[in-house]
Amino acid sequence: MKYCLLHLGCQMNMSDSERIRSVVEAMGYERTESEEEADLLGIVACSVRQKAIDKVYSKISKWNDWKQERSLVTFVSGCILPTDKEKFLTRFDMLFTIQELPDFPNMLRQYGIATPLSAGALDASVLGHDEPDYQQHSDAGAERAADQLAASLGITTDPDKLTEADTPAGTGAATALAEVIPPDSADPKKGYWKVKPSYQSKFDAYIPIQNGCDKFCSFCAVPYTRGREVSRPSAEILAEVRDLVEHDYKSITLLGQNVNSYGLDRNGDEMDFPQLMREVGEIGRETGKEFWVYFTSPHPRDMTEELLEVIAEYPVLANQIHLPIQSGDDKVLIKMHRQHNAERYRQVVANVRRILPEATLFTDIIVGFTGETEEQFQNTRKAIEEYRYNMAFIAMYSPRPGAASSRWADDIDQDEKKRRLHELTEVLQQVSREHNNAMIGRTVRLLVDREDRKDGYLSGRTEGKLIVRFPVPDGIQPDHLIGSFVDVTITAAANLSMEGELIASREPAGSRQAVEV
Known part of the structure; x- marks a missing residue:
């Protein structure tokens, strides 16, 4: 039996999907990218953007049509x-929050689903009786079916009779799930973090350190979809970082809706974010391995000089800062309830430039927010020109139910929003190209992450997450370089990317390169 899981939205949703995959695969399902082949179809949805929600409705409508032809x-x-959620409950067979993930196998069982680790995965000849109607299974019936499967494979399900020989991975449903879902994962707020993720890359991983947000920006739905801030125990975070480093992961991103308020919800019982980053840096210092650690997203109000100084101290803490501005106008920021103004943001950027002079700067921007005038929009344009962003994720405003701004008139015409988005994109491309032109002739360190769309080329990212493509030299297999660090000399620049020539392919355990982006 096979499953297909789609994830929409941000990196946090992608990280959640990796934990969902672990649980589903521990139940015996085989992953497929084809929806048509799957017996179990799931979506990790995103209510933050209407476009993503529209895609959910489109998918479930198609899937429910398929139910007329197959199970x-x-x-x-x-x-x-x-x-x-109210609408999804009538369309999907099951709905659960990520906090309820450890209970998902029980939900399937109670729904009457035979997983591949129940007798339904085997034909009648294996069990020696007719295949039962699994849609009519009670809990007790499902448990008996699992016991019958275990017996047919010579596996005991009696905990008092288990031996070491019974405990390797894959020796039964209970064992497989126990390895993914620890017994102490029942905490409704943070137990799901104990679920072992099924990382989708062998060199690039995301680690959730926090869930929810307390900022309540007026345009944002996150406090209503994920709740208030809850910090993951630092011991778990550091253990996951160490495990990834030991398995030679090269890029690690710490995730949260507001990472630099990490620990503040624990009333002094947990370290704060600069302390957490210092401990991560020490892992790099102790192991001597080369890897880059990122974090997203911080809030300008909580970005401290202490954090920047910690980043400067440890080579594994990447010289890249994602600092959402959303708008360059104070009145719009007040209406957005951003809790920072243009001057505060300017001070933070000045600290970044002073303490981390080689750091790249990314941001998020919303155009066409309720009541945004042309003058206010132009202040955002000026902000891009002033801060010289290397990348900006620019979105047209759309109201989300539940967020405070959904009660206000969405009074900027859609065509005007598009015009403003295109204007900011042009400014961004201009300042980005100027930076990239200045890089020509310099040698940079890259983490190669994929084959480029340009035939015969590979693509990678600098420590500052800038894209660089380069031709694959004769005699080198592209697959051998993906997931590796290489040195490239920049030979050409484009708006949001660069091109270079490979000069080295090595994995030193030494310190930060003399020249970096």
């Missing part, structure tokens, strides 16, 4: 607003 089960999780 399949659907589920949805992720960031879901209450209004969307």
Whole structure:
């Protein structure tokens, strides 16, 4: 039996999907990218953007049509607003929050689903009796079926009779799930973090350190989809970092809706974010391995000089700062309830430039927010020109149910929003190209992450997450370089990327390169 899982939205949703995959695969399902092949279909949804929600409705409509022709089960999780949740409950077979993930196997069982680790995965000849109607299974019936499967494979399900020989991975449903879902994962707020993720890359990983947000920006649905801030225990975070480093991961990103308020919800019982980053840096110092650690997203109000100084101290803490501005106008920022103004943001950027002079700067921007005048929009344009962003994720405003701004008039015409988005994009491309032109002739360190769309080329990212493509030299297999660090000399520049020539392919355990981006 096979499953297909789609994830929409941000990196946090992608990280959640890696934990969902672990649980589903521990139940015996085989992953497929084809929805048509799958017996179990799921979506990690995102209510933050209407486009993503529209895609959910489109998918479930198609999947429910398929039920007329074949048996399949659907589920949805992720960031879901209450209004969307009510509608999803009538369309999907199951809905669960990420906090409820450890209980997902029980939900399937109670729904009457035979997983591949129940007798339904085997034909009648294996069990020696007719295949039962699994849609009619009670809990007790499902448990008996699992016991019968275990018996047919020579596996004991009696905990008092288990021996070391019974405990390796894959020796039964209970064992497989126990390895993914520890017994102490029942905490409704943070137990799901104990679920072992099924990383989708062998060199690039995301680690959630926090869930929810207390900022309540007026345009944002996150406090209503994920709740208030909850910090993950630092011991778990550091253990996951260390494990990834030991398995030679090269890029690690710490995730949260507001990472630099990490620990503040624990009333002094947990370290704060600069302390957490210092401990991560020490892992790099102790192991001597080369890897880059990123974090997203911070809030300008909570970005301290102490954090920047910690980043400067440890080579593994990457010289890249993602600092959402959303708007360059004070009145719009007040309406957005951003809790910072243009001057505060300017001070933070000045600290970044002083303490981390080689750091790249990324941001998030919303155009066409309720009541945004042309003058206010132009202040955002000026901000891009002043701060010289290397990358900006620019979005047209769309109201989300539940967020405070959804009660206000969405009074900027859609065509005007598009015009403003295109204007900012042009400014961004201009300042980015000027930076990239200045890089020509310099040698940079890259983490190669994929084959480029340009035939015969590979693509990688600098420590500052800038894209560089380079031709694969004769005699080198492209697959041998993906997931590795290489040195490239920049030979050409484009708006948001660069091109170079490979000069080295090495994995030193030494310190930060003399020249970096």
